[in-house]
Amino acid sequence: MLMTLIALILTLCLSGVDDRLRNFVENWCLDCHQGTRAKADLDLEILLERIDRGDRPDSLWRMLTRLERGDMPPPDWDQPPGESLQSVIEQLHAMKAGLAEGPPPPTIARRLNRFEYVNTVQDLTGVQLDPFESLPVDEIGSGFDNSGDVLSVNPLLLEKYLLLAEKITREALPRPGELSSEVVRYEGDRLVGSGKVRPRGSSWFFSSRGRVDVDLDVPLSGDYLIRLRCAADQAGPEDARFVVRHDSKVVGRFEVDAPDRRPVEFEIPISLDSGVARCSVSFVNDYFAPESTDPSERDRNLSLDWIELVGPIRAAYPSSFQKRMAALHGVPDSPRALRAWLGELLTSAWRRDGRPGELDALMALAGQEEGSWNQVEIALTALLVHPNFLFRIEPEDFEVARSATSSERPLTGFEIASRLSYFLWSTMPDAQLMTAARDGALDTAAGRALQIERMLESPKSEALSRHFATQWLQIRTLDQKLPAAELFPEVDPELLSSMDAETRRFFDELLRDDLPVDRLLDAEWSWLDERLAVHYGIEGVTGDAFRKVVVDSPSNGAGLLRHGSVLLATSNPTRTSPVKRGKWVLEALLDDAPPPPPPGISGLPEDGGVAPDATLRELLERHRADPNCAACHIRMDALGFALESFDAVGRQRLVDGLGRPIDDLGELPDGTVLDGVSGIRDALLQGEIHSEFMRSLARHLTTYALGRGLDPRDDAVIDQITVSFEKRPTIRTLVHEIAESRLFLFRPSSADAMMDLRSTE
Numbered sequence: 001m002l003m004t005l006i007a008l009i010l011t012l013c014l015s016g017v018d019d020r021l022r023n024f025v026e027n028w029c030l031d032c033h034q035g036t037r038a039k040a041d042l043d044l045e046i047l048l049e050r051i052d053r054g055d056r057p058d059s060l061w062r063m064l065t066r067l068e069r070g071d072m073p074p075p076d077w078d079q080p081p082g083e084s085l086q087s088v089i090e091q092l093h094a095m096k097a098g099l100a101e102g103p104p105p106p107t108i109a110r111r112l113n114r115f116e117y118v119n120t121v122q123d124l125t126g127v128q129l130d131p132f133e134s135l136p137v138d139e140i141g142s143g144f145d146n147s148g149d150v151l152s153v154n155p156l157l158l159e160k161y162l163l164l165a166e167k168i169t170r171e172a173l174p175r176p177g178e179l180s181s182e183v184v185r186y187e188g189d190r191l192v193g194s195g196k197v198r199p200r201g202s203s204w205f206f207s208s209r210g211r212v213d214v215d216l217d218v219p220l221s222g223d224y225l226i227r228l229r230c231a232a233d234q235a236g237p238e239d240a241r242f243v244v245r246h247d248s249k250v251v252g253r254f255e256v257d258a259p260d261r262r263p264v265e266f267e268i269p270i271s272l273d274s275g276v277a278r279c280s281v282s283f284v285n286d287y288f289a290p291e292s293t294d295p296s297e298r299d300r301n302l303s304l305d306w307i308e309l310v311g312p313i314r315a316a317y318p319s320s321f322q323k324r325m326a327a328l329h330g331v332p333d334s335p336r337a338l339r340a341w342l343g344e345l346l347t348s349a350w351r352r353d354g355r356p357g358e359l360d361a362l363m364a365l366a367g368q369e370e371g372s373w374n375q376v377e378i379a380l381t382a383l384l385v386h387p388n389f390l391f392r393i394e395p396e397d398f399e400v401a402r403s404a405t406s407s408e409r410p411l412t413g414f415e416i417a418s419r420l421s422y423f424l425w426s427t428m429p430d431a432q433l434m435t436a437a438r439d440g441a442l443d444t445a446a447g448r449a450l451q452i453e454r455m456l457e458s459p460k461s462e463a464l465s466r467h468f469a470t471q472w473l474q475i476r477t478l479d480q481k482l483p484a485a486e487l488f489p490e491v492d493p494e495l496l497s498s499m500d501a502e503t504r505r506f507f508d509e510l511l512r513d514d515l516p517v518d519r520l521l522d523a524e525w526s527w528l529d530e531r532l533a534v535h536y537g538i539e540g541v542t543g544d545a546f547r548k549v550v551v552d553s554p555s556n557g558a559g560l561l562r563h564g565s566v567l568l569a570t571s572n573p574t575r576t577s578p579v580k581r582g583k584w585v586l587e588a589l590l591d592d593a594p595p596p597p598p599p600g601i602s603g604l605p606e607d608g609g610v611a612p613d614a615t616l617r618e619l620l621e622r623h624r625a626d627p628n629c630a631a632c633h634i635r636m637d638a639l640g641f642a643l644e645s646f647d648a649v650g651r652q653r654l655v656d657g658l659g660r661p662i663d664d665l666g667e668l669p670d671g672t673v674l675d676g677v678s679g680i681r682d683a684l685l686q687g688e689i690h691s692e693f694m695r696s697l698a699r700h701l702t703t704y705a706l707g708r709g710l711d712p713r714d715d716a717v718i719d720q721i722t723v724s725f726e727k728r729p730t731i732r733t734l735v736h737e738i739a740e741s742r743l744f745l746f747r748p749s750s751a752d753a754m755m756d757l758r759s760t761e
Contacts, residue, residue, distance in 0.1 A: 020091055021088055024088045025044050027080070029044050030044060044063075067089055109148070110146070111152075111153060112392070113145050114135035114137075114138055115131050115426055117390075118130075118135075123428050124345075124428065125169075125380075126319060127171045127221075128221075135157075136157070139152075142709030142710070143703065144703060147707055165380075166381055168380075168384060174318070181311055181312055186216070186306060186308070187306035188201075190214065193210060193212045195209055195492040196209060196286075197212060200303065205301065206302040208283070209284065210492070211492070213278065213279070216272075216277040216278075216279055218274050218277050222313070222314055223272075223312060223314040224270055224312055226251075226268040227266065228266050228304065229264065229266075229305040230254075230263070230264060230302060230303060230304050231261045232258070232302050233260055233261065233301040235296065236297065238255075240300055241255050241284050242282060243282045244280070244281055246272075248497075251268055281304055283302040329341050329344065338372060343359050345380060346362060348434075349386075349388075350388040351392075351428055362379050363379075365378060365379060392419075394411065394415050407748060408747060413437030413441075413443055416448070417429040423735075424456065424464060424735070425460040425461060426463035426467050462504075465507040470500070470504065473503065474566075474569055478568070479497070479500070481569055483649055487648075488648070491535075494531060498528075498531050498535075499565040501527070502528060502532060505546055507520075509548075516730055517729050517731060521560065521685060524551065524552040525549060526549060526563070527548055529541065529543065529545060530543055535649075535651065561681060564650025567581070567643065568649050573648075576644060576647060579640055585639040585680070588700075589693055592696075594636055639668075640666070641664055641674075644656075645676055664676040664677070665679075694725065694729065698721050698738075706743060
């Protein structure tokens with residue numbers, strides 16, 4: 001009876017279009033928003049028809065936002081009477097509130113994305129995989145690559161998972177005496193150069209500072225030798241020097257102590273995990289003195305002939321995985337020990353305790369093989385390709401679905417453990433988290449808070465800066481955004497890597513030190529290495545190590561707004577883009593993404609084009625003259641122009657590329673004047689726009705934590721999270737508030753399941 005009453009109320013709340021709304025739209029909106037040429041691709045006649053059918057499309061809430069902000073109708077057009085406008089705004093809010101009373105969005109089984117998969121495999125077995133080489137790129141949904149809506153599975157991906165499972169088990173379970181040492185040489189097109197380096201036959205020639213990268217295929221975890229052969233054109237007071245790195249860690253510094261062009265071999269002993277080992281060779285002491293009277297003293301260069309991987313030179317058996325498991329359960333050479341191994345693996349791989357019959361089925365499968373290691377291998381392979389490993393499954397609770405008072409159920413301890421671990425670590429729960437789930441500690445707020453604090457203190461929480469912050473700030477693909485080399489020759493992949501590291505370390509510091517989130521926008525410090533400090537024109541920073549550096553006076557601190565990563569990612573290859581930068585502020589900082597440009601609307605000429613002497617401001621003023629563009633660009637351009645004192649690669653400047661003084665004033669539709677970067681910073685930290693920033697951060701982090709997009713049914717909870725978060729506005733506080741929310745701790749029942757149950761009752 002109660003469910004029938006609720007359904008009746010919702011039907012009334014979500015009924016057809018009120019005359020006030022229809023009359024308002026017909027009088028003030030349809031001239032521009034109707035038919036095939038509807039502005040902003042928004043046909044309000046179709047929208048009204050959908051509302052009549054009980055639908056509530058997202059464009060309805062976009063309309064509400066534009067009306068509340070005064071963007072629509074455009075300020076220079078005839079305006080509706082204040083009472084009529086306010087009445088429609090109130091009606092739209094009532095419709096939104098009515099929708100919020102409906103059942104929450106359903107939860108779907110979420111596949112591990114490629115980073116989660118690789119991290120989980122490493123924590124489970126110790127085997128390291130390269131996420132970029134091992135699995136295809138995941139699609140983006142609601143701004144993040146962990147959204148269940150887009151993490152689909154196809155036959156090719158399933159085949160890839162099977163091949164990876166077989167590879168993982170072979171590397172995790174080497175046999176005694178199994179050792180096959182070999183020498184693999186990498187040269188020519190197996191090497192990749194960046195900076196002042198170019199191929200010369202099968203070798204690579206460094207004419208100045210540059211880098212050559214190589215991906216070494218490591219068959220088994222163990223000890224190896226990296227060998228390389230170099231030669232040099234010597235000049236100046238010292239011999240040519242180079243540095244070898246494994247990932248970002250320096251593993252060798254060498255001098256080519258030999259006459260011109262005599263090759264010298266170098267050797268580095270190193271322990272490597274199976275998978276892909278990314279290494280690089282960098283020339284670090286270029287010398288060029290063209291005025292020297294001695295031709296042999298004019299130019300110092302380096303050449304690299306080849307890189308070799310030798311090994312493994314010591315047996316990988318037993319692997320770290322075998323050692324860990326044997327320490328817990330002994331060698332699996334008896335049915336009892338084998339059962340203990342498989343029970344441990346099932347619980348860890350599936351991130352919950354086994355259910356009746358599951359371990360017996362796994363033992364039966366293993367029993368089909370001869371030899372203890374073969375038995376563990378077949379069982380582990382089966383676990384790794386099972387949906388319970390590849391997906392985060394939260395089963396439908398049909399008993400709860402039958403309840404007349406609830407359309408959701410509380411998560412179990414193991415489900416909460418998985419949500420927390422993939423939220424904060426992008427990997428599986430560790431032993432402590434599993435114990436807390438098993439003992440009921442995660443069923444209490446105090447128990448959850450204790451685990452969250454422990455997890456945030458762990459180095460694994462760096463995953464939040466690597467996977468959340470970079471996607472939220474839209475710099476995830478920074479390595480693909482090299483600007484025009486002829487204009488910015490000093491910007492190479494290493495500098496892009498330093499920019500990315502600056503932003504991640506900055507975000508990570510705010511999280512670990514529990515600093516106010518406003519520091520995201522007004523911090524006067526950042527994290528720099530020598531390469532990035534030189535780029536910014538900051539003195540006193542030497543070496544490859546990152547350190548905290550004051551970059552502005554306290555009154556001029558701009559936090560993320562001056563990070564090269566953000567500024568370069570929101571520029572064109574040849575120049576700045578106020579439009580992209582303004583759009584970034586709206587999307588990332590205010591969660592107010594503008595609609596896509598209408599079809600047939602061209603962008604600005606890349607470099608002035610038909611008006612080569614025009615400033616960007618003049619070009620955009622012409623662009624805004626088109627009524628199709630004006631409404632969105634008024635706000636977007638003002639925000640973007642406030643960042644014009646930074647060039648396309650993030651350096652501060654006083655003049656543009658043609659020597660004209662920078663004009664970084666912007667004016668918002670409400671008359672607020674933004675005086676450069678400090679103006680946009682101050683605007684974001686004050687009044688209603690500051691509340692928008694706080695709510696935007698809450699919405700983005702909640703979206704990432706849940707692995708799904710939000711809709712108006714989530715708004716009430718987001719409001720609660722934001723209010724609590726604003727009382728102590730730190731990222732750490734926000735993490736706790738999200739983890740304690742109903743959205744995080746409960747699993748909604750799907751609408752289909754509810755309908756199926758009712759049809760059988």
